[in-house]
Amino acid sequence: MAQGQHEVDFCTLGMFILDDIDFGGSRPGVKNILGGAASFAVVGARLVSGSEYAQSVSWIVDVGSDFPPETLDVIKSWNTDCLFREDFSRLTTRAWNGYHPNEKRDFKYLTPKLRLEPEMLSDTQMWSKTFHMRREELHKAGKAPSTLDASKRPVFVWEPVPDLCTPEEQEKFFSANQAVDVVSPNHMEIGMMFDQPGWTENSDESQKLVQKIIDSGIGHDGNGLLVIRAGKDGSYAYSKISKIWLPAYHQPDASGATSVLDPTGAGNSFLGALAQGMVSTGREPFQAIDSVLSHSETWKKALNSWGNFQHHPMALICATVAAGFVVEQIGVPQIDVDGNGRELWNQSEFTERVRLYTQRLLKTLEESPQKHLLTN
Template sequence: MTTTGEHPHFVSLGMFIIDEFEYLDEHGQPTGRTLSPQGSRPTLPAKKVGMIIDRGTDFANWIQDRLDSYDRSMWLFRDHADCGTTRALNSYRGDLRGFKYLTPRIRITPRDLTGTPLARPTTLHFICSPSRALEITSEVREERDWDPITIYEPIPDRCVPEELPALRKVLSAICILSPNAEEALSLLSMPSQVSRSTVEAAAARFLEYGVGTDGQGSVVIRSGALGAYITTRRTGGRWIPAFWSDNTDKVVDVTGAGNAFLGGLGAGLMLTSNDIYEAALYATVSASFVIEQEGLPLLSSETNLWNSDSPKRRLERLREQMGH
């Protein structure tokens, strides 16, 4: 990655993880379904986005080739000769999904960006526990003259009621809080039945707890087939429908949909002058490409098409669906 003298717009502190998959029936028996390990380009030019990739001794050539196909300039590679690449197991038992790390995690912090082409991005995304989010935002405040838009995605296994006090401590430093619906309800000890009313009530609670400086942040709750609910203290709430709500046969595997949604949201914020509602349209389109196959979507660099379709066309279709 070469420096251009410009700060990137969107950088994620999320780890690069090689995902492995296990599919079991409701009795815990293998279903016979398999999926090869998967390595996990947005709407923005590659030079505007970035992520650190920690390459271990087992980093496969096909993963490198796939990353390079999205544009090598968006990755900052760090090689580790003493360990393997971070791996995790996604297990599916009936309708229940489990997740666990198979290797030690190599965590990434804002200090890791210092002195690199990824330093001081306009928008900073992180997925972690509330206590680590507090550490990350503290590091951000250490940097003079850097006030990024912070997008916080609580890590699923820490979305439990015991973490709510820690979450409340960090909310004032978070511009955009985005759990999914199940995670939001769990954090708040609310009934687990996901509906528009429960999602809206959860979002209102988070606003009450003071998301953003002076309580002026946004809450974005990703709600699967219901779409996404976006609310702010100033302008109220609005639902954005799921892109494939009218054709659920297109939904093949939702792994990575939340990450893709928030990447698209970050891109949308730049393209819409920080209009959170308009940015959510880009986020929805971004997620739509991830969920329609197992693994990564196919990018055609010559035509800039994803899965043989145009993000711009999907954005226009979503606007039409909403009557814009």
Template sequence: MFLPANQISMLVDRGNDFGTQNQEILDSYGPDIWIFRNQADRGTTRALNLYRGEVRGFEYLTPRIRITPKEFSPSNRARYLHFICSPKRAQEIMSEVDEIAGWTPITIFEPIPDRCVPSELPALKAVLPKIAILSPNANEACSLLSLVPADGKEPSKQLIEKAASIFYGFGSDSQSNVKVVIRSGELGVYIKDSPDDGLWIDAYWGAYDSGKVVDVTGAGNAFLGGLAAGLSLCDDDVRKAAEYATISASFTIEKHGLPVLKEGLWNGERAEDRLHAFASRAHR
């Protein structure tokens, strides 16, 4: 939402059932973004999100197709690399990146929801030296660390801060400079990027705007895409970048399906205008 199409790349598996409507929606964002792998002999990969309150379930409905770093041509090897997978798979991805001469991307790792379990914690610790930014959501962070909310409901700010400090400590133990960004729904986002303190950034649509939140599917992806854009525009300042990320997520959750881009407006509004209004509100 903040960068031109020719500065962004996403590899998409396009099955034989992809359909013209899906194609038109993606093309409306700018055809330069998309790198399609056509799968004429099978359908498009599909998955199901299940929501029970704030707890999300996720399962694939079709076999997934693995994407590897080597499938990006030299012209598409980005400075910022956002990927979603298990911690074990993240180790493999970073090993593959290391084998590509001259490519040292700033990595944003989002653990896939169904692998945010304590048994994946050793693999996560092992890959942290290669990761610039670790970003689970609040429930995923607590699940990885076996932290249980006192009321048995949603993680509190205090519990989220504890989780972030533990993850940050893992990085310190491994001589990593990993920054921790925990996405926390209506509470906003908590950033732990130094030993001394952390920072909460409010959600754009908070509890008092609950009627504006229509569908949270894709909010985490949009947030971290916005974070990468913000990093590129703010000299890698993760705190400033998180404001861009918050705005990206805000457009995504206010309607079903993907946000609509038309004549430079996202859902009828300029992303930059919303960013400036949010920044002014946050700094008052």
């Protein structure tokens, strides 16, 4: 697990947190749950990477005096490139999550937080394909990796801080969007940012809001992506040239029941998987998507509308499936290896779920293309 001289596809500066979760009386609360933006983003990226590229997923975990040994075992089972920093003079960062109806969440820290800063990254992590960092100093020092990708601008996926999704922060929001490749608030946060009760795709006000954000520019060349995560309703992605709606992986059955137990971390996992997916073209999950959709003329036209960014819808499919694993239990999904050496998460292969989801998508895409492609 030590830092090595290998390519890093995904690196997060999110914090590791041990969570207490209060479900608002709908079920008993839980404590000491492996969580935080970093953990869930890493799970998402790790699902997409598969065991072959596990070490391309990199992060930092701050270990305090109260760090549970069983949590350490879980993290090590992922085989990611994890840098553990031990400081037994302090407690591990802990937080409380409280849930309300309509997926509204309250959050507060229970112990002092230890925020990660860019200068804390290792030389290897600095060259992540999906992180925009101050890297010129390393290049001058001769520490750049020998791979061709080192010269390319990395992809930066940004989730605005919920507390700063306020009308007062709008100008800073628009300014920050121009420095990233993907900006992804959820449907509640984008509503709060623009003083609206929430965001829904079929609202004229919501569509005007989307157009305003796209017109203001996302990314250094204006070709970035706005991804609105809408919980049980899936995600809506908009670029300057195209748009798509993807339903959530888990859908209610005839009785209205679903496999969703706890939504904590689903958004972070979605974004971690999206970032990893944006640099995973040609790998197994993409092959599974292509094997199902390649014969669909509707899908071909949809992909063509994305121009040079045809990998974006496929990365969004991977992100949707990854989030589906995270909501099935409290905390992170369980990883195992079966008798044939196949990696299983919650007793399922990630790529096989990608295939199943894509088959469902093909059916509804052919039946109602305008619904998925957001056309009139």
